[in-house]
Amino acid sequence: MNIKDKLTVSAAPHVHDKTTVKNVMWNVVLALVPALIFATYYWGIRALLLSLTGAVTAVVCEALIQKLRKVPITVHDGSAFLTGLLLAFNIHAGAPIWLPVIGAAFAITVGKQVFGGLGNNPVNPALLGRVFLMASWPTQMTAGWVAVKDSAISGLNDLTRIATDLQSLSPKAYELVTSATPLKVAQTLRDSSFVADINAQAGGLNLSGRIFSSLTEMETLKSLFWGNIGGCIGEVSAFALLLGAAYLLYKNIIEWRIPLFYIGTVFVFSFLFGGIPGSEISMMLPFFHIFSGGLMLGAFFMATDYTTTPLTKKGRIIFGIGCGLLTIIIRLVGGYPEGVSYSILFMNVMTPLIDMLTRPKAFGRVKK
Amino acid sequence: MRLKTFPGGIHPHDEKHYSASAPISIMPTPPRVIVHLSQHIGAVSSPTVKVGDTVLKGQVVAEPAGFVSLVQHASISGKVTKIAKFLHPTGIMSMGVEITSDGQNLSVDMPDDPDFMSLDAAALKARVSAAGICGMGGAGFPTHVKLSPPEDKPIDTVILNGVECEPFLTSDYRLLVERADDILHGLRLIMKIVSAKKGFIGIEANKPDAIELLQKLTAKEKDLAVVPLKLQYPQGAEKQLIFAATGRKVPAGGLPMAVGVVVQNVATAVAIYEAVRYQKPLIERVISVTGSIVNKPMNLLAPIGTLYSDLLEHCGGVSAPIGKAISGGPMMGFALPALDAAMTKGSSGLVLFDEKAAKSMQEHTCLRCARCVDICPMNLLPSMIASAVKYKDLEMAVKAGLNDCIKCGSCAYVCPAQIRLVQWIDTGKIRYAEAMRNK
Numbered sequence: 001m002n003i004k005d006k007l008t009v010s011a012a013p014h015v016h017d018k019t020t021v022k023n024v025m026w027n028v029v030l031a032l033v034p035a036l037i038f039a040t041y042y043w044g045i046r047a048l049l050l051s052l053t054g055a056v057t058a059v060v061c062e063a064l065i066q067k068l069r070k071v072p073i074t075v076h077d078g079s080a081f082l083t084g085l086l087l088a089f090n091i092h093a094g095a096p097i098w099l100p101v102i103g104a105a106f107a108i109t110v111g112k113q114v115f116g117g118l119g120n121n122p123v124n125p126a127l128l129g130r131v132f133l134m135a136s137w138p139t140q141m142t143a144g145w146v147a148v149k150d151s152a153i154s155g156l157n158d159l160t161r162i163a164t165d166l167q168s169l170s171p172k173a174y175e176l177v178t179s180a181t182p183l184k185v186a187q188t189l190r191d192s193s194f195v196a197d198i199n200a201q202a203g204g205l206n207l208s209g210r211i212f213s214s215l216t217e218m219e220t221l222k223s224l225f226w227g228n229i230g231g232c233i234g235e236v237s238a239f240a241l242l243l244g245a246a247y248l249l250y251k252n253i254i255e256w257r258i259p260l261f262y263i264g265t266v267f268v269f270s271f272l273f274g275g276i277p278g279s280e281i282s283m284m285l286p287f288f289h290i291f292s293g294g295l296m297l298g299a300f301f302m303a304t305d306y307t308t309t310p311l312t313k314k315g316r317i318i319f320g321i322g323c324g325l326l327t328i329i330i331r332l333v334g335g336y337p338e339g340v341s342y343s344i345l346f347m348n349v350m351t352p353l354i355d356m357l358t359r360p361k362a363f364g365r366v367k368k
Numbered sequence: 369m370r371l372k373t374f375p376g377g378i379h380p381h382d383e384k385h386y387s388a389s390a391p392i393s394i395m396p397t398p399p400r401v402i403v404h405l406s407q408h409i410g411a412v413s414s415p416t417v418k419v420g421d422t423v424l425k426g427q428v429v430a431e432p433a434g435f436v437s438l439v440q441h442a443s444i445s446g447k448v449t450k451i452a453k454f455l456h457p458t459g460i461m462s463m464g465v466e467i468t469s470d471g472q473n474l475s476v477d478m479p480d481d482p483d484f485m486s487l488d489a490a491a492l493k494a495r496v497s498a499a500g501i502c503g504m505g506g507a508g509f510p511t512h513v514k515l516s517p518p519e520d521k522p523i524d525t526v527i528l529n530g531v532e533c534e535p536f537l538t539s540d541y542r543l544l545v546e547r548a549d550d551i552l553h554g555l556r557l558i559m560k561i562v563s564a565k566k567g568f569i570g571i572e573a574n575k576p577d578a579i580e581l582l583q584k585l586t587a588k589e590k591d592l593a594v595v596p597l598k599l600q601y602p603q604g605a606e607k608q609l610i611f612a613a614t615g616r617k618v619p620a621g622g623l624p625m626a627v628g629v630v631v632q633n634v635a636t637a638v639a640i641y642e643a644v645r646y647q648k649p650l651i652e653r654v655i656s657v658t659g660s661i662v663n664k665p666m667n668l669l670a671p672i673g674t675l676y677s678d679l680l681e682h683c684g685g686v687s688a689p690i691g692k693a694i695s696g697g698p699m700m701g702f703a704l705p706a707l708d709a710a711m712t713k714g715s716s717g718l719v720l721f722d723e724k725a726a727k728s729m730q731e732h733t734c735l736r737c738a739r740c741v742d743i744c745p746m747n748l749l750p751s752m753i754a755s756a757v758k759y760k761d762l763e764m765a766v767k768a769g770l771n772d773c774i775k776c777g778s779c780a781y782v783c784p785a786q787i788r789l790v791q792w793i794d795t796g797k798i799r800y801a802e803a804m805r806n807k
Binding site: 006007008009010011012013014015016017019020021023024116117118119120255306307308309310311312313316355359360361362363364365366 | 721
């Protein structure tokens with residue numbers, strides 16, 4: 001042996017697959033790039049600006065707090081950038097620029113650093129930031145939706161399919177289908193007094209039924225899939241999100257159980273209970289539910305957050321089903337048109353309990 | 369070809385190309401050897417020689433100190449020059465007998481007994497026991513003990529472990545392709561000793577020539593079969609191999625005999641064959657000296673007790689400074705503090721890393737990403753065990769699987785936060801044993 005050789009002594013294993021926290025996080029950011037490109041294409045530079053504002057705010061906040069806490073600054077790991085980006089993805093393109101700033105700052109400080117930073121937060125920081133904004137600035141968060149170029153916010157572009165002149169037939173119905181998001185339209189159609197109103201305006205015509213069935217028409221579903229609707233920056237294009245999700249699944253960064261059971265549950269239960277009185281349930285209704293709102297973004301990018309979801313395989317299935325059930329309950333009977341954020345947050349809190357109850361049986365161990 | 373395997377596991381780069389094509393070559397008699405008194409699981413052997421004694425190759429130098437212990441033999445001829453603590457391949461200092469070569473390589477008589485197959489089980493076991501054989505795959509469990517299952521645990525299957533799932537190592541592979549007949553003799557002998565009806569040889573798919581050869585040799589033997597296995601670490605772990613080959617699950621805390629199986633490494637099978645036929649003690653074994661910086665990676669048939677530094681010198685040294693020297697494979701082997709450790713009966717490889725490969729990455733907080741959970745071949749919660757140990761909650765560690773862990777290292781291999789999971793779990797095992805003693 002050469003005297004110069006300094007042998008490293010460490011515990012086995014001596015080889016590693018080279019995945020690091022940093023490359024996991026930046027890969028998730030990369031997987032969100034298609035959604036960001038779509039958003040920028042749809043809404044122009046403003047969507048990009050809002051997104052980057054969220055991300056940069058999160059990074060700056062994390063660095064500042066780590067400096068105050070006198071701990072190593074770890075913003076290069078990408079986790080803060082990701083949180084900020086996801087937060088901004090949950091804001092619509094018409095929102096004021098300070099909204100993502102406050103949201104990202106809240107997400108990082110109260111959602112993450114208060115608990116000790118990466119790996120220690122009990123709930124998804126980006127979602128916590130979002131519900132904080134929803135509770136504090138509901139108007140800015142939900143009003144002023146901007147439709148994607150040449151489309152209606154609701155995804156219902158061709159109103160003549162509903163009635164030859166909807167505007168004069170029922171001004172109230174017209175206002176709904178031109179100003180609300182698809183899920184808001186679906187929710188409003190479950191309001192019996194509203195339904196009675198518009199059907200009366202239309203002279204007894206089953207207008208509500210017509211609008212409802214137009215939501216599940218191929219044209220509308222196409223808009224939902226590609227993202228030609230109104231909605232939050234990162235959530236509109238199911239296609240772009242699925243592209244990113246496929247990449248993460250391929251790279252083994254996210255695992256299939258949570259998204260599959262989450263989306264699957266929404267799919268099944270929206271078909272069973274998603275109808276409205278006076279209208280048939282279309283076979284396509286589940287597709288309306290899985291492609292609208294924040295489900296794709298939530299199921300693949302937020303419900304798969306490592307820290308706040310169960311460790312056990314069985315636990316992840318329960319988590320997915322739980323998110324699905326809560327989402328569908330909020331959408332169909334709750335006060336909000338959309339329930340992805342609250343569902344995931346609720347299940348985040350249940351995670352320790354789920355882990356405790358689903359501890360796996362070791363290979364070769366029999367049930368006692 | 370349908371490949372069998374087990375649930376969980378990882379796919380490290382196999383890195384076997386360095387030494388895979390190097391035929392087994394004979395290591396010249398080294399100037400000295402150190403015969404460690406603890407080469408096995410069980411009681412430390414007690415020396416029967418003293419400093420100044422002259423010994424022949426194959427002569428007993430230490431006796432077993434109980435049933436679960438081992439007899440040790442001189443692996444070269446010469447003079448006993450020291451009985452003291454020497455560096456052991458596990459990185460600790462341990463008692464050993466130093467023999468300085470007389471350069472003559474004089475051996476005790478090892479008569480050929482061509483009629484060896486007609487010996488009865490008791491006589492066969494006596495020869496295995498006298499040869500001081502222990503499991504040569506790494507764990508080093510005394511073979512005569514393994515071949516003595518209690519009456520109420522009938523054995524119906526013997527599995528030879530030719531998996532060699534550790535990256536880099538090729539010593540078992542070379543035995544499979546060069547000494548297949550001896551391996552099969554060994555298998556027959558083991559089957560006879562434990563009166564098993566079926567014999568399997570488990571080989572991973574990255575050794576197609578070995579699979580083909582053994583399949584050809586066993587084609588006419590109805591009670592023997594080669595089990596081609598999907599490439600997956602840790603397939604060579606006993607419980608995983610048994611499951612892959614037979615579908616049987618060894619109960620937690622139990623031994624393979626609980627499911628009627630005995631597993632032996634292919635190198636052990638060769639040693640058993642030689643012990644029975646020639647009454648040759650286990651005094652040499654094949655070891656791979658390999659790694660990207662080794663000038664001439666080789667598979668050497670070397671006397672037990674040869675210093676790693678001598679092996680490396682015979683392989684032409686290294687082309688770059690050594691960063692890490694691993695005794696065994698990189699997944700479960702031991703990083704040595706120096707190269708003057710002496711190989712034991714369980715030493716299957718010496719793997720040398722350059723400085724870059726030796727760099728250890730920084731440990732981060734657990735992200736709870738559950739990668740370790742997803743690949744754990746024992747279906748445990750490695751990250752939870754580690755954090756429970758860290759926060760001194762032994763009860764939780766046990767609930768998360770502390771006592772079922774086989775320390776294969778798959779969890780630490782995939783951990784993106786570079787948490788030294790095996791080290792934490794090992795610490796937990798030690799603390800648990802202490803807690804049990806103090807009870």
